[in-house]
Amino acid sequence: MHKPASDNAQDIHSSGLKATWPRIRILRLFQQTTQRHLSAEDVYRSLLADGEEIGLATIYRVLTQFEQARLLTRHYFESGKAVYELNEGQHHDHLVCMMCGRVEEFCDPEIERLQQQIAERRGFELREHALSLYGVCSNPACQAKARAESRG
Amino acid sequence: MHKPASDNAQDIHSSGLKATWPRIRILRLFQQTTQRHLSAEDVYRSLLADGEEIGLATIYRVLTQFEQARLLTRHYFESGKAVYELNEGQHHDHLVCMMCGRVEEFCDPEIERLQQQIAERRGFELREHALSLYGVCSNPACQAKARAESRG
DNA sequence: GTAGCTGCAAATACTTTGCATAGAT
DNA sequence: ATCTATGCAAAGTATTTGCAGCTAC
Secondary structure, eight states, X not given: OXXXXXXXXXXXXXXXXXXXXXXXXXXXXXXXXXXXXBOHHHHHHHHHHTTOOOXXXXXXXXXXXXXXXXXXXXXXXXXXXXXXXXXXXXXXXXXXXXXXXXXXXXXXXXXXXXXXXXXXXXXXXXXXXXXXEEEXXXXXXXXXXXXXXXXX | OOOOTTOTHHHHHTTTOOOOHHHHHHHHHHHHXXXXXXXXXXXXXXXXXXXXXXXXXXXXXXXXXXXXXXXXXXXXXXXXXXXXXXXXXXXXXXXXXXXXXXXXXXXXXXXXHHHHHHHHHTTOEXXXXXXXXXXXXXXXXXXXXXXXXXXX
8 A cells, every 4th residue: 555755644543543534634734834833723724725624623622632642732822722733853942922923933952951950959850841932023013013012 | 098007909009990899809819828829710719718709700800900900910821721820020930730730939040041042032022931840749649640640 | 344533513611791780089 | 979890691712522423444
């Protein structure tokens, strides 16, 4: 049985999940989109725009399963709603623009080391962490918006 | 007009809010409780247990106002629901036990400095940040629970 | 063939809002 | 007296679940 080079069905299958069409499409979306961080609603609308009508309930279920299978990771970003991103093994943190919502990623080994040290010193066995920086990005539109808000 | 030494009505009043009974009780709860981080529901139940029946809607409104007035700060802690804590001016980050939910606070100037540096380097004007470490605390019950879970 | 998956609709959890009444200054 | 706050109930968003039919293996 031959499979296309970029077939993600294997990734799904090796997580103990059946390689169904909705799952293949959802995973592919994360692999191909330029917008790395997507909410359930974002996924629903993206697929719909692509001609795939997949029920929201299914999307929520699949995102949860993918997170448990460590294909995706989940974040909250102070927004009260979850966003997911492709888990590519390498840990990283986030820098979020409060004006346009753009998210950049970074990883600072020194910060990682200090975190580990802090946890140890307090008798915690560190399992994971979330560091998000919020600010205003270099886009002039964002800076203008920020000024307008502070006047507001 | 005299007021008791620890009267928090002033704090409320100087934020442009009327010093009403619900507000006084809610702020006092944060000032006196040992559990620093409370959700709206937590506040509702604490006050109820104390004989104060204050509507949930009011609690949500007051928490939002207090946050805007910078008397409280809000966090999400990856839980999908907001928790608030007293804002005592000094910034700090959080260390959360994934087993018992206990939250410790810490502040590491070196991490703060590195964050600032990372934001600058990418042209972001840093406004705020959230760093939460998740792990298992030193309580033996938590460690046992962690082992049980990993056995699945 | 069968265990596991999907869609739908209903349920749940958290939070916000409209409106009439009550309260603070 | 006036402007604001509260309580209730209803609406809104985000997410989960029960169930009957469909699909991958």
